[in-house]
Amino acid sequence: MQRVIVAALTGLAFLTLPSLACAQDINSPIVGLWKLTSNVTKIVATGAMQPLAGEHPIGYQLFTKGGHIIYIQNAENRKRPAGATATDAERVALFNSMVAYAGTYKLDGSKVLIHMEANAVPGEPDRSYAMEISGNKLTLTAASPFMSSTGQQIVSMRTFERAE
Numbered sequence: 001m002q003r004v005i006v007a008a009l010t011g012l013a014f015l016t017l018p019s020l021a022c023a024q025d026i027n028s029p030i031v032g033l034w035k036l037t038s039n040v041t042k043i044v045a046t047g048a049m050q051p052l053a054g055e056h057p058i059g060y061q062l063f064t065k066g067g068h069i070i071y072i073q074n075a076e077n078r079k080r081p082a083g084a085t086a087t088d089a090e091r092v093a094l095f096n097s098m099v100a101y102a103g104t105y106k107l108d109g110s111k112v113l114i115h116m117e118a119n120a121v122p123g124e125p126d127r128s129y130a131m132e133i134s135g136n137k138l139t140l141t142a143a144s145p146f147m148s149s150t151g152q153q154i155v156s157m158r159t160f161e162r163a164e
Contacts, residue, residue, distance in 0.1 A: 028063075028065075028107060029133045030063045030107065030112065030131060030133065030138065031063050031064065031065050032062075032063060032162055032163070032164055033060060033061075033062050033162075033163040033164045034060065034061045034062070034063070034138050034160035034161065034162060034163060035059075035060055035160055035161050035162075035163040036057055036058065036059035036060060036061065036073055036158065036159075036160055037159045037160060037161055038051070038057070038157075038158065038159040039051065039052045039053055039057050039059075039073060039156070039157075039158045039159075040052060040156075040157050041148065041154040041155065041156055041157070042154060042155045042157065043152050043153075043154055044145050044152070044153040044154060044155060045152065045153065052075075052156075053073055053074070053075035053076060053097070053099075054075050054076030054077060055076065056076045057073055057074065057075055057076055058073070058074045058075075058076065058078075059071070059072050059073030059074060059099075060072060060163065061138075061158075061160060063105060067104050067105055067106065068102070068103070068104055068105070069102065069103055069104065069105045069114055070101075070102045071099065071100065071101050071102070072098070072099070072100045073098060073099040073100070074097060074098050075097035075098070078094070078097045078098075079093065081094075095120070098120065099120065100119070100120040101116050101118060101119040101120065101124070102116075102117055102118045102119075103115045103116045103117035103118065103119075103126075104117065107131075110130060110131050110132070111128055111129065111130060111131065111143060112128070112129045112131045112140065113126065113127075113128050114126060114127045114128070114129070127142065128142070128143035128144070129141060129142055129143060129156075130142075130143055136161055136162040137159065137160070137161060137162075138159070138160040138161075138162070139157065139158070139159050139160075140156075140157070140158045140159075140160075141155065141156070141157045141158075142155045142156040142157070
């Protein structure tokens with residue numbers, strides 16, 4: 001009988017481990033909705049900083065307590081179509097002025113590892129960011145340089161303010 005009780009308690013302990021991990025996520029300071037305040041890239045070769053979506057991009061990043069993420073960004077001064085239906089050129093301009101993806105994330109110390117499950121541009125690789133939270137400000141800096149569409153090595157830096 002004692003073996004049955006020990007086995008039952010051991011099984012119960014293993015069943016509660018996933019809920020303990022979620023409980024840790026609830027207390028993580030990254031959990032919540034963050035409003036984008038800046039998105040710049042640093043060109044590695046020159047150190048020059050360039051805004052990716054204007055000086056005042058519009059967007060949000062959501063980190064859930066369960067480990068999911070959603071990010072959307074629109075460039076400032078995004079133009080609406082002139083008519084009721086967008087032309088092909090207008091659709092291209094709209095697509096090129098936004099970023100959108102969703103997936104899961106894991107925290108590894110001060111790093112955020114993002115696994116893409118849905119992306120406006122399929123096939124983009126998973127990403128890793130160094131995370132810094134100071135009060136209501138979140139800064140995500142790409143953990144390593146990656147290539148831009150121009151073939152230059154860049155480092156992405158995004159800043160957010162807590163929205164909720």
